[in-house]
Amino acid sequence: RAKEIKTKLGTLLQKPDSAIDFIIPYPEKPEKVPKAQKPSPEEALQWRDSLEKLLQNPYGLASFRSFLRSEFSEENAEFWVACEDYKKTKSPMKMEEKAKKIYEEFIQTEAPKEVNIDHFTKAVTMKNLVEPSPSSFDMAQKRIFALMEKDSLPRFLRSEFYQELIK
Secondary structure (H helix, E strand, O other), X not given: OHHHHHHHHHHHHOOOOOHHHHOOOOOOOOOOOOOOOOOOHHHHHHOOOOXXXXXXXXXXXXXXXXXXXXXXXXXXXXXXXXXXXXXXXXXXXXXXXXHHHHHXXXXXXXXXXXXXXXXXXXXXXXXXXXXXXXXOOHHHHHHHHHHHHHHHHHHHHHOHHHHHHOO
C-alpha cells in the first residue's frame, strides 16, 4: 500500500509534458499595453475623476481592459467598446448585423460574455433590437458604464499598474 502511494506521488511530481501545464491562471500584473502613447502622470490623474476620460484615452482604455482581463471581468469594457462602435455605424444592414452580434455575445442569457444587466434593461434592449437604431443599446450601455464606474474603476485606481502611471 505504501509503495503504491509512493508510486502515485512520484508520477504526480514528474515534470509536465507540455507548456500548457506552465500557464498561470491568475496573472499578478496586467499584460503590457499596446502601442498607444503613454499619458503624462497629470493626464492619468484625471482618470480618477472621470471614467469617460479614461475610456476615451487609447492608452487608458487599453490599460483598463488589461486590468479587467486580469480580474476576469473584461466583458463590461468590451461591451462598452462594441456599443461605441455600433453607434458609429451608418448602414442599416451593417447596423442590424452588429446589433445581432452584440446581442448574441453580451446580452442574451448564457451569452459567452454576458454582461450583468437587470431584467428590465434586457427587455428594453431586446425591444429596441426589433428595429435597430444607433440608440438601441443606450440603456444597457449606461448601466454597464455605471457598474464600471462604481465597481471596476476604484479597483483599477488602486492597482499597482495605475499607481506606476501617476508617479
